[in-house]
Amino acid sequence: xxxxxxxxxxxxxxxxxxxxxxxxxxxxxxxxxxxxxxxxxxxxxxxxxxxxxxxxxxxxxxxxxxxxxxxxxxxxxxxxxxxxxxxxxxxxxxxxxxxxxxxxxxxxxxxxxxxxxxxxxxxxxxxxxxxxxxxxxxxxxxxxxxxxxxxxxxxxxxxxxxxxxxxxxxxxxxxxxxxxxxxxxxxxxxxxxxxxxxxxxxxxxxxxxxxxxxxxxxxxxxxxxxxxxxxxxxxxxxxxxxxxxxxxxxxxxxxxxxxxxxxxxxxxxxxxxxxxxxxxxxxxxxxxxxxxxxxxxxxxxxxxxxxxxxxxxxxxxxxxxxxxxxxxxxxxxxxxxxxxxxxxxx
Amino acid sequence: xxxxxxxxxxxxxxxxxxxxxxxxxxxxxxxxxxxxxxxxxxxxxxxxxxxxxxxxxxxxxxxxxxxxxxxxxxxxxxxxxxxxxxxxxxxxxxxxxxxxxxxxxxxxxxxxxxxxxxxxxxxxxxxxxxxxxxxxxxxxxxxxxxxxxxxxxxxxxxxxxxxxxxxxxxxxxxxxxxxxxxxxxxxxxxxxxxxxxxxxxxxxxxxxxxxxxxxxxxxxxxxxxxxxxxxxxxxxxxxxxxxxxxxxxxxxxxxxxxxxxxxxxxxxxxxxxxxxxxxxxxxxxxxxxxxxxxxxxxxxxxxxxxxxxxxxxxxxxxxxxxxxxxxxxxxxxxxxxxxxxxxxxx
Numbered sequence: 001x002x003x004x005x006x007x008x009x010x011x012x013x014x015x016x017x018x019x020x021x022x023x024x025x026x027x028x029x030x031x032x033x034x035x036x037x038x039x040x041x042x043x044x045x046x047x048x049x050x051x052x053x054x055x056x057x058x059x060x061x062x063x064x065x066x067x068x069x070x071x072x073x074x075x076x077x078x079x080x081x082x083x084x085x086x087x088x089x090x091x092x093x094x095x096x097x098x099x100x101x102x103x104x105x106x107x108x109x110x111x112x113x114x115x116x117x118x119x120x121x122x123x124x125x126x127x128x129x130x131x132x133x134x135x136x137x138x139x140x141x142x143x144x145x146x147x148x149x150x151x152x153x154x155x156x157x158x159x160x161x162x163x164x165x166x167x168x169x170x171x172x173x174x175x176x177x178x179x180x181x182x183x184x185x186x187x188x189x190x191x192x193x194x195x196x197x198x199x200x201x202x203x204x205x206x207x208x209x210x211x212x213x214x215x216x217x218x219x220x221x222x223x224x225x226x227x228x229x230x231x232x233x234x235x236x237x238x239x240x241x242x243x244x245x246x247x248x249x250x251x252x253x254x255x256x257x258x259x260x261x262x263x264x265x266x267x268x269x270x271x272x273x274x275x276x277x278x279x280x281x282x283x284x285x286x287x288x289x290x291x292x293x294x295x296x297x298x299x300x301x302x303x304x305x306x307x308x309x310x311x312x313x314x315x316x317x318x319x320x321x322x323x324x325x326x327x328x329x330x331x332x333x334x335x336x337x338x339x340x341x342x343x344x345x346x
Numbered sequence: 347x348x349x350x351x352x353x354x355x356x357x358x359x360x361x362x363x364x365x366x367x368x369x370x371x372x373x374x375x376x377x378x379x380x381x382x383x384x385x386x387x388x389x390x391x392x393x394x395x396x397x398x399x400x401x402x403x404x405x406x407x408x409x410x411x412x413x414x415x416x417x418x419x420x421x422x423x424x425x426x427x428x429x430x431x432x433x434x435x436x437x438x439x440x441x442x443x444x445x446x447x448x449x450x451x452x453x454x455x456x457x458x459x460x461x462x463x464x465x466x467x468x469x470x471x472x473x474x475x476x477x478x479x480x481x482x483x484x485x486x487x488x489x490x491x492x493x494x495x496x497x498x499x500x501x502x503x504x505x506x507x508x509x510x511x512x513x514x515x516x517x518x519x520x521x522x523x524x525x526x527x528x529x530x531x532x533x534x535x536x537x538x539x540x541x542x543x544x545x546x547x548x549x550x551x552x553x554x555x556x557x558x559x560x561x562x563x564x565x566x567x568x569x570x571x572x573x574x575x576x577x578x579x580x581x582x583x584x585x586x587x588x589x590x591x592x593x594x595x596x597x598x599x600x601x602x603x604x605x606x607x608x609x610x611x612x613x614x615x616x617x618x619x620x621x622x623x624x625x626x627x628x629x630x631x632x633x634x635x636x637x638x639x640x641x642x643x644x645x646x647x648x649x650x651x652x653x654x655x656x657x658x659x660x661x662x663x664x665x666x667x668x669x670x671x672x673x674x675x676x677x678x679x680x681x682x683x684x685x686x687x688x689x690x691x692x
Contacts (some may be wrong), residue, residue, distance in 0.1 A: 039682055050676055135681065146457050291674035298673050301684035306652040309691070328637035330396055334383055335481065338647035345655070 005037055006204040009044045012143045012330045020143045024118060027135040042135060042277040045142035050290070052084075053277055056149040056162040058188065059172030061153060062239060064198040066106055068172055069149055071237035075266045081147045084140035085109070086153040088133050088162050090237060107240075113114035116140060134165050164293055167286055168276050170194045175203060175210035176341065189218070192230055194272055208234065226228040227283045229274060233269055239265035273330065316345035351383055358489045362464060365645040367490045383609045388481060391488035396486045396636070398430075400494045402508040403535065405518030405634055407499060410544040410583060414518055415495055417583035430462040430486035431455070432632055434479050434498040434508050445536045448565060454587075462486060480511050480643065491498055509537040513632055514622050516540045521549060521556035533566070538576055540618055546611065547582035554580065557649055572628045574622060580652035583649045583682040661690035 002012070027038035051331020059065050073083045076245075083108070094107055110117050118136060137148050146205060150166055152158040163169040169194035189195070195214050200207035202256055214232045243264065280286040326332035349357070349368060357365025372493045373384035405411050431452070433498035450595050456463050464482060483494050496512055498504040510516040517538035535541070560578045589610065611675055626632040669687055672678035678686075 021592075039685075040681075042679060043682065046677065046679065135674050135679070138679070151519055164455045206598075290676075294673045294676065298670070298680035298683045298687075301680055302656065302687060303649060303653065305684060305688045306656055307649065310648065310652055324641055324644070326549065327640045329638075330640065331392065331482070331486070333385075333388060333392065334640050334644035334647055338651060339385075341648060342651045342655075 005041050005044070008041045010072075012041075012045060012139060012223075013048065014112060017143075020116060020139055021072045021118075023139050024132075024136045027139070028132045033257050038135070042138060045139065049138040049141040052137075052146045052148050052166070053164040053273065053321065054137065054150065055273060055345045056150045056169040057151065057168035057172060058152050058159045058162065058170070059173075059198070061211070062173050064170040065151055065153075065172055065197055067237065068196070068198060068237040069151060069240065070109045071094045071240040071264070072108040072269070073115060073149065074112065075240065076147055077112055077114050079270075082114045083109075083147045083149060084137075084138070084143075084145040085151065086118050086133050086136055086198070088150065089160050116143070116145060137165065159188055160178075164296060167274055167289065169195045170196060170273075172196050173210065173214065174198055175200070175206040187215075193225075193228065193276060194269075195232045196231060196265075196269060197232065197234045198237065200234040201239045210234075225280065225283075225285055227279050227285065231272055233265055233272065235265035235269055237264065237266065240266045310345070313344060316341055319344065349388070350391070351387050354387045357606055358387075358391060358485060359394065361490045363489075365463060366485055366537075367464075369485045370478075370482045374478045375394065384481070388484060391485065395484040395487040398483075398492045398494050399514070399619065400496065400512040402496045402498065402512035402515040403518065404505045404508065405544070405624060406411050406520075407519050409518040411497055411499075412519055413587065414542070414583040415497060416452040416455045417586040417610070417612055418615070419452070419461060419495065419587065421616065422456065422493055423458055423460050425616075428460045429455075429489045429493045429495060430464070430483075431491075431495045431497065432464050432479050432482055432486070432497065434504050436567075442566070451635065462489070462491060468656060471691065480509075483511065505537060510642060513626075513635065514539045514619055516542060516619075518542050518544050519556065519560065520544055521546070521552040526547075537565040539574065539622060540615075541576060541578045543578065543610075544583065544616060545582045546580040547585045556580075571626065571631055573625050573631065577618055579611055581611035581620065583610065586612045607613055656687075656691070659690060662687055665690060 001047045003019070008019050008023050008026075012023060021037065026034050028042070029035065029038070057065060057069060059068075069085060073085065076083050106117060109115055118140075132151060137150065138146060140232050148166070150162050152162045159169075169191050169286070171188055171194070173195060175197050195218070196208045197207050197214070211234050218230050218232065222240065275285065297299055311320070319341060323337045327334055349365070354365050354372075358369060362579050369384065369387055372380050372387070375381065401635050403411060403415060405414075415431060419431065422429050439610075452463060455461055464486075468593070479496060483496065485495060494512070498508045513675050515537050517534055517540070519541060521639050541564070543553050543556045543560070557580050564576050564578065573678070623632065657666070664686060669678065669683045673683045675678055
């Protein structure tokens, strides 16, 4: 028995996890009628969206994303926040799995209250995956979550997609020079509003060195925002988790968790995020960024829709393969080919 | 009096510079009838295209592109090659000028026989500029030029556009660490099949250091081709030009020019280009690259054509502004907006 649209709207507003999960499943469905229902539910909720801080988190495999997100999530819950974790993983459709798997990666966070963890939807191209994540984010906001953590692996265009849907984009980086270069090389550092050197407890000297190197590199790059310079922090998420666990066992409670976690850098990290929000909000940049992101995403969807209609046009379908072959063989110029295929639309 | 299409075809095949220049002017025109004529001329010449080696050259302003291209061009002419120099400069439409200006930048090369220098067309978006350069390249090939040097400044997406139309892409780099980082950061190094440290004569030690740094950085990046690792060469184009000038004055002639220029690295550079062509041709990679480039360019033109038709659709024109405003304001989701606008096409 499927819940009515109104039941979903009410359930999400009442912060019921099941209603939220169902609405996201609906929006992830490829069935047209499901899409229509999801759109109507979302429209009814739209006035209640937009009130969270949207944080994108990227890093190569092994950079410690799961540990960082779990430590950050537990820290935020202790502070009274409600935290949703979403994932964009373009590889999950291939591997059949998901980077968030069956929530075994973040067991303690998954068991905590005031959290919602949603693995990456399987199937679909990147555009599709990222599209669902956008809608999922809006549903989560309507359900009263005030912190969105959108995680992505450093594969393909997923970082650009995630950077295009969040307020602040964070790059996690292990303290190794080779890894640094990868992020610089792949242009990811340009997207980052914040850089975090992870696993700072394992080799504090290496972490400090990496921090300096990154800060040096960043000082030579032009800043995207006139009011924000990307800071480089060192964090030990594992130390933060250990402290939290110790306190839980000894029953010392929430307040001290925060105090101890301070040493691991999680609180300094979150203070940076809040400072980012304050500064860019005051300058009007954050609102402008969200408006720009929404319009850009509309155009991405329009382009992909136009391409799909074009490919499905009977005359184009009939002609495309032979024209493509002629272009590859050099017997037809790309311009002439484009002209001929576009002519079929008339 | 405009020449007939057949006169242009014959003139280009007879290697007359004027016919070549006129055909390129025709293809650069925005008038529809000019476009049609240019397309017919190109179609008639298509069988005579594709026989050159297409070399893309990029570098920041000040990296020494003009001097390098002039030295290389003179060297190649001395070797019996026929050299065409084309430019892609997305800034020229704004400044009203062109990076090749009135050919004053490469005076000696411009005066040499067996060369054709074509400044960047003014006006038009990047897509347009790059499109004309592609067609211009084909006309030059039909006119018997066997080396294409396609120059671009390091601005916006011009490097990607040029890398997408040449066989081998060369990055010119001054011997300064900050500059190195820029190229690495902007992802340009990933496009490069060859890196040249310029102005090696000014500070040989700095050049050697830059060469080592770049080689080190490249060794950590994954190679695009299984059969080619991007080499880093040091060249002094100015020394090469000085040598050539001295020999011209003393009347020693061509052979010695080559010998002396050797010390400046130009001959080593060209040997690398030829090795690249041999290796990638033997592996079948070069042909595959050209086929891929042509098909990708066809899709770029199709996408831009679809977008343009969409924007000019009466119903879309009528609705686009208010829908965009609603999306920016957050009262309409990008997905719903795209759906509504695409619906106008039905």
